[in-house]
Amino acid sequence: MSRLAHEADVAVVGGGLVGAAIAWGLARSGARVVVLDEGDVAFRASRGNFALVWVQSKGLGMPEYAAWTKRSSDLWGEFARGLQEQTGLDVAFRRPGGFHLCLSEREVENRAAMLARLHNQPAMVKYDYEILDAARVRAMLPQVGPEVAGASYCPLDGHVNSLRLLRALHAGMQQLGATYLADHVVEKIEPRDGGFRLVTRHGEVRAGKVVLAAGNGNARLGPMVGLDVPVRPQRGQIIVTEKVAPFLDYPVVTIRQTDEGSVMIGDSVEEAGWDTTVGAGVVSAMAQRAVRMFPLLGKLNVVRTWAALRVMTPDGFPIYQQSLSSPGAFVATCHSGVTLAANHALVLAPLIAQGALPPDEFDVFSPRRFHVPATA
Ligand SMILES: Cc1cc2nc3c(=O)[nH]c(=O)nc-3n(C[C@H](O)[C@H](O)[C@H](O)COP(=O)(O)OP(=O)(O)OC[C@H]3O[C@@H](n4cnc5c(N)ncnc54)[C@H](O)[C@@H]3O)c2cc1C
Numbered sequence: 001m002s003r004l005a006h007e008a009d010v011a012v013v014g015g016g017l018v019g020a021a022i023a024w025g026l027a028r029s030g031a032r033v034v035v036l037d038e039g040d041v042a043f044r045a046s047r048g049n050f051a052l053v054w055v056q057s058k059g060l061g062m063p064e065y066a067a068w069t070k071r072s073s074d075l076w077g078e079f080a081r082g083l084q085e086q087t088g089l090d091v092a093f094r095r096p097g098g099f100h101l102c103l104s105e106r107e108v109e110n111r112a113a114m115l116a117r118l119h120n121q122p123a124m125v126k127y128d129y130e131i132l133d134a135a136r137v138r139a140m141l142p143q144v145g146p147e148v149a150g151a152s153y154c155p156l157d158g159h160v161n162s163l164r165l166l167r168a169l170h171a172g173m174q175q176l177g178a179t180y181l182a183d184h185v186v187e188k189i190e191p192r193d194g195g196f197r198l199v200t201r202h203g204e205v206r207a208g209k210v211v212l213a214a215g216n217g218n219a220r221l222g223p224m225v226g227l228d229v230p231v232r233p234q235r236g237q238i239i240v241t242e243k244v245a246p247f248l249d250y251p252v253v254t255i256r257q258t259d260e261g262s263v264m265i266g267d268s269v270e271e272a273g274w275d276t277t278v279g280a281g282v283v284s285a286m287a288q289r290a291v292r293m294f295p296l297l298g299k300l301n302v303v304r305t306w307a308a309l310r311v312m313t314p315d316g317f318p319i320y321q322q323s324l325s326s327p328g329a330f331v332a333t334c335h336s337g338v339t340l341a342a343n344h345a346l347v348l349a350p351l352i353a354q355g356a357l358p359p360d361e362f363d364v365f366s367p368r369r370f371h372v373p374a375t376a
Contacts, residue, residue, distance in 0.1 A: 129154040196208075216231055287302075
């Protein structure tokens with residue numbers, strides 16, 4: 001029999017941005033929380049992302065996701081302040097609005113048509129966005145190159161320092177009494193005595209509730225508690241330049257200047273399984289397009305490139321659900337864990353602490369949507 005390593009009200013599996021935000025929120029709600037994570041070497045989208053808190057273009061095909069995203073963007077200021085007051089860490093959240101730049105009139109037309117389709121959906125949440133011509137883009141972003149033909153702009157878009165966010169969430173949850181168990185890969189989860197038994201090679205953890213927040217690991221863990229979590233890895237590559245004086249006041253969906261001065265360029269979307277190899281072809285295509293948008297980038301030295309794996313569902317929308325067969329077991333997974341961190345901490349975690357996700361708001365995010373019977 002394996003030895004008891006820990007007992008808690010809630011065990012959160014996964015210490016990435018989703019698990020850490022939920023664990024922080026649970027600990028703030030007064031729950032005794034334990035977070036089980038893998039070791040230093042693991043697939044972690046939370047350490048390789050682009051750090052946008054992004055609203056524009058989210059939710060075509062699921063307007064409820066657009067509303068959920070806007071809600072998180074609106075909560076982000078309060079969330080960042082709460083983390084800073086508690087931990088002293090400024091996660092550098094800024095919401096100046098963000099741009100999607102277009103390099104031809106055709107791209108501007110396609111962008112405008114896509115956003116019109118998004119906003120014309122029944123039940124779409126209302127918020128402002130604009131299609132800007134080249135002159136208006138140049139007035140707001142003086143460094144854009146002559147090929148920029150226009151852009152979409154949304155005042156709700158922003159960005160953060162996402163590595164500092166992960167650090168702040170970990171510091172914050174532990175200050176609130178949560179236990180973080182690194183190198184505790186969960187091998188098995190069993191419903192037991194009205195709660196759950198989680199088996200790791202360093203002993204077992206018992207908890208009243210369990211939250212699966214293991215990113216792409218949720219696909220394997222879900223069925224152990226009656227949850228279907230069809231996620232897959234999707235590769236994205238990022239380029240980071242040397243630090244330069246501030247020149248970019250707004251994040252662009254593929255280019256942003258960090259609070260520390262470096263410029264990040266990204267991100268590609270590739271179906272490459274679990275392969276995190278950086279591909280020179282993809283990186284150079286990203287760099288070329290970025291230089292066409294901001295010619296001054298051509299003079300900067302690249303200091304790093306990396307590839308990381310997104311956590312992608314079949315339709316790209318999040319999954320949140322409590323298990324019907326094993327009540328008390330929840331899953332939370334999404335591909336925009338930076339953007340949605342405020343919701344996960346301030347909305348989802350208190351609901352999990354109370355024990356239920358209101359069906360009128362959360363049924364739409366259930367994986368049951370992937371099992372619509374095929375029509376003949
Ligand atoms: C290139 C790229 C760019 C991105 N850009 C943005 C962006 O601009 N804005 C945005 O909002 N989002 C962005 N994302 C997405 C965002 O990074 C993810 O949504 C978020 O990090 C997912 O967090 P997670 O905690 O679900 O997953 P992960 O970070 O993958 O964490 C999962 C954790 O679970 C652990 N784990 C897995 N299995 C087990 C197990 N059996 N037992 C214990 N622990 C386990 C892993 O070790 C890991 O620590 C981007 C992602 C990528 C890859």
